Amino acid sequence: MTENKNFDIAVAAGQAKAASRVVAQLTTAEKNALLTDIAAAIVADTAAILKENEKDISAGKEKGLSSAMLDRLLLTEQRVADIAEAIREIVTLTDPVGDIRNLALRPNGMQVGKMAIPLGVIAMIYEARPNVTAEAAALCIKSGNAVILRGGSEAIHSNLALAQCLHKVLQQRGIHQDIVTVIPDTSRGVIEDLLKQSQSIDLVIPRGGEGLIRYVTENSRIPVIQHFKGVCHLFIDKYADINKGVAILVNGKTQKPSACNALETLLVHQDIAGTFLPEAAKALSPARVKIHACELSRAYFDDAELATDDDYHAEYLAQEIAVKVVDSFDAAIGHINEFTSDHTEVIVSQDYSRAQQFVKRINSSVVMINASSRFSDGGQLGLGSEIGISTSKLHAYGPMGLEALTTEKFVVFGDGQIRE
Amino acid sequence: MTENKNFDIAVAAGQAKAASRVVAQLTTAEKNALLTDIAAAIVADTAAILKENEKDISAGKEKGLSSAMLDRLLLTEQRVADIAEAIREIVTLTDPVGDIRNLALRPNGMQVGKMAIPLGVIAMIYEARPNVTAEAAALCIKSGNAVILRGGSEAIHSNLALAQCLHKVLQQRGIHQDIVTVIPDTSRGVIEDLLKQSQSIDLVIPRGGEGLIRYVTENSRIPVIQHFKGVCHLFIDKYADINKGVAILVNGKTQKPSACNALETLLVHQDIAGTFLPEAAKALSPARVKIHACELSRAYFDDAELATDDDYHAEYLAQEIAVKVVDSFDAAIGHINEFTSDHTEVIVSQDYSRAQQFVKRINSSVVMINASSRFSDGGQLGLGSEIGISTSKLHAYGPMGLEALTTEKFVVFGDGQIRE
Structure with a gap:
């Protein structure tokens, strides 16, 4: 398989639809055997995959990609082994397809329930990382879906090498090739x-920068599940346990600042600001976290800049945080509702009613009491591997596991019932 | 409230969003009391509502609306009482908001669950029927959502009269008016x-003809839940109980042919065609059902026309049906997969494995064994009142009750946990 600018996307999508009926009917045992074979084939093909990856790396260097971009693009023997391991983990996840929920008896004797079924054909549009190609394909297969993958042009050789590996296994097992399609055309027009x-x-499902996601959302005739950004808030309530608050702040901000579940704004109730903020300043200083503080909190930090509304909207994705003292619980709720990205918000409080109120009044996709925002992740929340995170409310909201790749049909078991 | 062509939809939508935070926080008891008051106010205002409805009726006559359209537009004392009764039934439904499902303990001691929350602001775009205005508003309020209603221009006076009645009750109870917005501008531009x-x-949620629904789907930047048409199939398997099959056929086709859950195509296994089709012909003849038959089945009916592919795509919504003899179970599945509208499909069979196979292999929104397609309805399936039916798989699939107007956020109850 090589790059191809004359790829007919309508034909490919139609073939994927036909293939989706095949993958939807595979048993869990068949899907697990297929994925196990794929993991093995990826390891066996490591040399070929690395050779193709080298082409992407040298093209990337020529284009002047940043070292961070080149690092995301780079495959090594270990990284290929990690991809295979991620697929083997997907084998261990529970298959939601076919489960019937809430089977209930109607007054006329019919049984009515809802059965989980695959969505059908899922298209992933993403940027440079080649591991997404294999892992997204594996999650779609496990949930009985066909998948169309359109990765970034920077990773095209790596992606096609992985696709070749997958197709070889599908062929060996006599399963419809078009269950997985890697689009060989990297022009922008193909997305349109x-x-x-x-x-x-x-x-x-688009994954990548805000520009890509907005482009997809604004141009799609197909439902899109998107996540623009994560502006996660931590609210230290007046009844907070200071030690828990400091630990959750440091963990949320500094453990992996490039993640979308890292903290970006700290809100502190005025009645606890005088005791909490000096501790916070001390705890954040080893990581040299840059502070954008409101007027009431600025004095507690060395070199803090005055925060603007832009800071409260910012997803820094760096060792940087906005800080604001609020005069009441309601003011904290109001600030979050105004600046939320609907990702993750945390309250630290020992007060039962206030903690419950926070959960009730904040409708972001993940709302936490006394826990680090860094747990806002499919694996950490118990979903297994995640295919993405949704900050729009339709269909899925928050981290998306296998179940988010299914829908439910009604099933009716009758015995000749007709309507009066 | 009167018709207004200078209505600012962006301002109204922003106000509805602010109001949505209010209605989301009402308790079930508060919402039920509000709906009970609204039902009473509608009955009390019957005279005023009928007076405004008369304006719509005379305008409709002037415009030359069909008698069927005028009948859908017409309100009477009884019909107003029926609207109030429908709202009282919504009071009796279980409120899904706030339920926490699957609260599970993670290895680090955090509890993680999913809480049902309102979607936020729901826009309904629909055609002439004024009862939709009151019932959709009631379903949205019960599920904690704000609603923006844009009914057809033919019903504008009736809709505004109902809106006035709702707003009076909201004002009396001191609740944010913008929980319910009836758009007073009936120009097409306002939909855009x-x-x-x-x-x-x-x-x-668009409700109405295929043209309206396609227009909304193609022009929306907001997620749309749609239902284009219902081409419901009945498959009489070779192991069918003939009596059940005939009863389900007659009920599905003739009980209410204008409904989207009426049967449009009958598939008959060739091994049973010779015994089933004469019975079917006899049973359908009193209702004078017009038959479009394949070559193999045509001889069983008087005056049957030869069926074309257009017939197998047709949603007749009339005493009219397409008939086809298929040579195998697989051919029946193949026909349905080719012509499905993803609404409702029924198998009649006494064979356990074939009945189960049908449920497994057909992924329409409602799949039935030995029961009439006319049960494909929110009330009949046990959802209570329905706000619509979805034949697209995202978020909701099939009849939509209150739960389809909610989503789920993750809730995390920690005690200071941080990520390692």
Whole structure:
């Protein structure tokens, strides 16, 4: 398989739809055997995959990609082994397809329930990382979906090498090749065409920068599940346990600042600001966290800049945080509702009613009491591997596991009932 | 409230978003009391509502609306009482908001669950029927959502009269007026503007003809839940109980042919065609059902026309049906997968494995064994009142009750946990 600028996306989407009926009917045992074979084939093909990856790396260097970008693009023997291991972990996850929930008896004797079924065809549009290619394909297969993958042009050789490996296994097992399609055309126009295939594709999941996600959302005729950014708030209530608050602040901000579940804004109730903020300043200083503080909190930090509204909207993704003292519980709720990205918000409080109120009044996709925002992740919340995170409320909200790749149909078991 | 062509939809959507935070926090008891008051106010205001309805009726006659359209538009004392009764039934439904599901303990001691929350702001775009205005508003209020209603221009006076009645009750109870907005502008342009308010509106539900639904789907920047048409199939398997099959056929086709859950295509296994089709012909003849038959089945009916592919795509919504003899179980599945509208499909069979296979292999929104397609309805399936039916798989699939107007956020109850 090589790069191809004359790829017909409508034909490919139609073939993926036909293939989706095949993968939807595979048993869990069949899907697990297929994924186990794929993991083994990826390890066996390591040399070939690394050779193709080298082409992407040297093209990337020529184009002048940043070292961070090149690092995300780079595959090594260990990283290929990690991809295979991630697929083996997907084998261990519970398959939601076919479960019937809430089977209830109606007054006329019919049984009515809801059965989980695959969505059909899922299109993933993402940027440089080649591991997404294999892992997204594995999650879609496990949940009985066909998948169309359109990765960034920077990773095209790596992605096609992984696709070749997957197709070889599908062929060996005599399973419809078009369960997995890696689009060999890296032009922008192909995304535009892809987003029109609403007859064949059931869901589009874009992963990458805000520009890509906005482009997909604004141009798609197919439902999109998106996540623009994570501006996660931590509210230290007046009844907070200071030690828990400091630990959750430091963990949320500094453990992995590039993650979307890292903290970006700290709100502190005025009645506890005088005791909490000196501790916070001390705890954040070893990581040299840059502070953008309101007027009431600025004096507690060395070199803090005055925070603006832009700071309260900012997703720094760096060792940087906005700080604001609020005069009441309601003011904290009001600030979060105004600046929320609907990702993750945390309250630290020992007061039962206030903690419960926070959960009731904040409708972000993940709301936490006394825990680090860094747990806002499919694996940490118990979903297994995640295919993405949704900050829009339709279909899925928050981290998305296998279940978010299914829907439910009604099933009715009758014995000749007709309507009066 | 009167018709207004200078209505600012962006402002209204923003106000609805602010109001949505209020209605989301009402308790079930508060919402039920509000709805009970609204039902009473509608009955008390019957005279005023009928007076405004008369304006719509005479305008409709002047415009030359069909008698069927005028009948859907017409309100009478009884019909107003029925609207109030429908709202009282919504009071009796279980409120899904706030339920926490699957609260599970993680290895680090955190509890993680999913809490049902309202979607936020729901926009309904629909055609002439004024009862939709009151019932959709009631379903949205019960599920904690704000609602923006844009009914057809033919019903504008009736809709505004109902809105006035609702607003009076909201005012009396001191609740944010903008929980319910009836758009007083009936120009087409307002729909275009409405569909751009993705910052404020969470979901659009169009109800009406295929043209309206396609227009909304193609122009919306907001997620849309749609249902284009219902081409419901009945498959009489070779192991069918003939009596059950005939009863389900007659009920599905003739009980209410204008409904989207009426049967449109009958598939008959060739091994049973010779015994089933004469019975079917006899049973359908009193209702004078017009038959479009394949070559193999045509001889069983008087005056049957030869069926074309158009017939197998048709939603007749009339005493009319397409008939086809299939040579195998797989051919029946293949036909349905080719012509499905993803609404409702039924198998009649006494064979356990084939009945189960049908449920497994057909992924329409409602799949039935030995029961009439006419049960494919929110009330009949046990959801209570329905706000619509979805034949697209995202978020909701099939009849939509209160739960389809909610989503789930993750809630995490910690005690100071941080990520290692």
